[in-house]
Amino acid sequence: MKTFIDLFCGAGGISCGLEMAGFNCLLGIDFDKSSLETFQFNHPNSKAILGDLREITVKTIQTAISNQNIDLICGGPPCQGFSTIGANDKKDHRNFLFFEFLRMVEAFQPNFILMENVTGLLARRNESTLALIINSFNQLGYTVDVRVLSAHHYGVPQARRRTILLGNRFGVSNIYPEKKFKDSEDDSNSLPLPHTVGWAFNNLLEFEGKTFNHNLETAQIKNELERQRIHYIPEGKGIRYERDQLAYLPPHLWFDVDWKKIREERFRETKLKRLDRHQYSGTINTNKTTYYHPTEDRYLTPREAAAIQSFPPNYIFLGTLSQQWRQIGNAVPPLLAASVGEEILKLDQLKNKLKKANFIPDLNTVRSQAFSYK
Template identity: 25%
Template sequence: MKLNERGRGKFKPAPDYSIDDVKNILLEKIAEETSQIIENDEDTDLIEKVEYHKNKFNLISLFSGCGGLDLGFELAGLAAVIGEKEALEAFKDKDTFNKLRHQSIFQTIYTNDMFKEANESYKLNFPDSVFQHQKDIRKVKYFPKSDIVIGGFPCPGFSEAGPRLIDDERNFLYIQFIRCIIQSQPQIFVAENVKGMMTLGKGEVIKQIVEDFASAGYNVQFKLLNSRDYGVPQLRERVFIVGVKKGADFTYEYPNPTHGEQKNQEPYVTLKDAIGDLREDPGPFFTGAYSSIYLSRNRKKTWEEQSFTIQASGRQAPLHPDGPPMEKEGTDKWILPGGEEKHRRLSVKEIARIQTFPDWFQFSDGGNQKVSINNRLDKQYKQIGNAVPVFMAKAVATSIAEWAMSQVENRKDKNKEEIHQISLF
């Protein structure tokens, strides 16, 4: 184990700190970060701009993007209230869903993201009551109170571990997520990240993350989930870190796979199931030559399989199943039989389906007609590829929604009791 040099592939374990040591380091770092933020009227008035609902679980979404994780939570919250079948049926139609979505047990009250086009998409598809903050999260002085905080924080500084992640200035976004939950004091937080986080630093990175979140006052667990196990026609593995506030009467349980090859499971959803009806009218797709990097591996699945992971790039989008399969010609070299004209990348509409967004969901391209169509399309590919698949998010949120229902009922009973006591005097 190399200890004297830092760099790619080099790591050393974090010091064996106690939970109090970690907490003190964490609080000192967050205090330092917060002290550098210049307070302004926008942040001071933020609390007044946020619309809370006492009979719902109020939700903050960090690094919200176009809202895949948010939409999945909202759908799970609606299913908890009106029923699974009814919610999924309503989800197919924009007008029907918009008439019912206010019944969801979850209400997003605040989002934060710097991606302009993603924020525009969010505004097109979510209620106006959501306060959208298009601002560098490092410059947000105050976060509102909430019941849940969700988001997928980027991890630019996680290529190696230690001495402590919170001491590495490259991990400012990770620190901001923790800063938010310390300020906001939610009952639960859910953070999503890439599969590689589990093996970075030979496991030291995820170990430190769990310790750091736990020191903020949460019981924390993590698990690797594959989206295809929850009705998503895509091979996409992601880590979900879930924290429950210490003292809360709730133990989170990860969702059991609903799709697969077991007797009690639904069959995996295939590309044919998801996008087979779009063959004649797929909508616009990214065009252009395929680089040597793109052709270094297979990019095409068959109709009876699930898609490769949808990436945040039009140029890197998987190939459509039609046409001959790619052929391996050598090490890291594949070819497109019949020429490029017999192959195309998946369209925006197709990858949105593969990410389980409904057809009515709109994705902004920025509206700048002076730039190329590929440039505008890439804005949409980026939003969709960065998003958590909606049905995967729904699965993760389901047990939380069921618990939230019981908590809201308890609130109502408590309010009734208080009103009754007041009436006696």
């Protein structure tokens, strides 16, 4: 069985998915205590190291895993500075944790690398950073490819896009998973429709008669005005434009705003957004107030959010409610990671039959092909 270590494991989304694909997780590292406790609880046969990777030595890792061979190194170095939502500060010190990832790759020389990041990494303003990352791996002998994958194409009931960088030491092009689910009824191919929120709730909430991380009391809406408003919102709807307010809310619950004076005459983000059981969700983030239950006047529970992220129902999150939400929202969806892991294992089987690839890819080609979902 192929082995791996997860350098920024968080609660273990990538590790969970890779194990679904058939890998064996030797070690997870993270600086966040509650996240690592969740990782360790759900990966009892793996080692765990709490700490900043910049302060963790190669010898410490070797000792922890008893000098076992490492076939793959994976992780998502903190990427706040690359985010299309955040401040996009290329000088953010967290971005340079990539060099710690590189340090471990150089030390252990795994046959494969898997690094995930936000789509903002491929923005033109981050072109120099992307070039540095690719060239750094090239210099260590890795053939690298970069793609943006959308989670709903791989069984995750959620529209979540992640940049997936793959590398191998065999000089061949990396293999990415083909789409397993189409986008909608309008998509002409013969693939099945994406999994939905209803599918997640029907399949990923209960395990052997138990439902973990599902305290309904913590999902109640404390603000009375907010609770009254959500009561009137139909499934799958929300308030962004004045026409939404007119359609769904009685006058006494209208927002105290002048729609003509709001930028673009709309809220920046949809308010009171109910999920739709018959559709996949928007991106689950670290805040429980982003979405509301499809039919009940409340927020989601951590279990419901984890199900939409495609975590198995027996994957238990530890820590406070806010810590659980942070762990879930920051995770890579396991089913997405599993699909990537399957292709890495396929490449390992085919490596001697594939023709050699261009060792140093053209950056413009990388960026132009990255968003191809075919």
